[in-house]
Amino acid sequence: MTTFVALFRAINVGGHNRVAMAALKNMFEGLGLRGVSTYLQTGNVIFESAETAPLSLTEQLGKEFEQKFGFYADVIVRTSAELKEVVDKNPFLNHPEKETKWLVVMFLASCPTEQAKKELLSTYEGPEELFITTGDQSTNLYIYYTNGIGRSKLSNVFLEKKLKVQGTARNWNTITKLLEIAQA
Known part of the structure; x- marks a missing residue:
């Protein structure tokens, strides 16, 4: 199982x-x-x-x-292995100044094209930091909300439109708790 x-x-x-x-x-x-x-x-x-x-x-x-x-x-x-990979590949964990309370991962339904990824990462000029990882079977977008989530104008709708794929986002605390439950 x-x-x-x-x-x-x-x-x-x-x-x-x-x-x-x-x-x-x-x-x-x-x-x-x-x-x-x-x-x-x-x-x-x-x-x-x-x-x-x-x-x-x-x-x-x-x-x-x-x-x-x-x-x-x-x-x-x-x-659960893919979820563990999300935690392990977090590009912000080696930066102690980055508080995990401002970190969200958007789980993407499919892998966006290289052109769509490049366009998003090269044209987005907001204060948020974006990082896309692609695993064996899944793609995820890490978002660090530099000024806090509540102050951000960055939306899931904008990200989905740019990447041309759907996704759903979870904050870092939820992700780590889900992994803990899945591995129990």
Whole structure:
């Protein structure tokens, strides 16, 4: 069995697209997935599956979610090994002046083209620092909010438009907690 983390996008945000985590957990268990647990109310689900392909699980979970809850929500699935790689490859960890409370990782649904990555990284002039990593099967965008997240004008919509791929973001504390749960 492989341990996975499913990251749903835009559920239980601002009172919209409300989903009880108990109902989400039941959906996963109804699909025969094991060891299901949720973290926070924003659609973070840790589970085990005999399936080894995250993309196959992404499609299955997306369809089932829409059937069960009546609306579509993007979901990105990563193995616990891929999540560990996100933590290990953090380009800001060797900089003690960088507080992790200002660090967010955007998990991308697919790998943007080299041209899209180059365009974003060469043309964005905000105070935030951006760094894209590509692993064996996943691509992630690390964002360090130099002046704090609440003051930033950088949005997920802007990033998705520039990269031409969808993604969902999590703060560093959430990522490390999800990894801790997945490895337990």
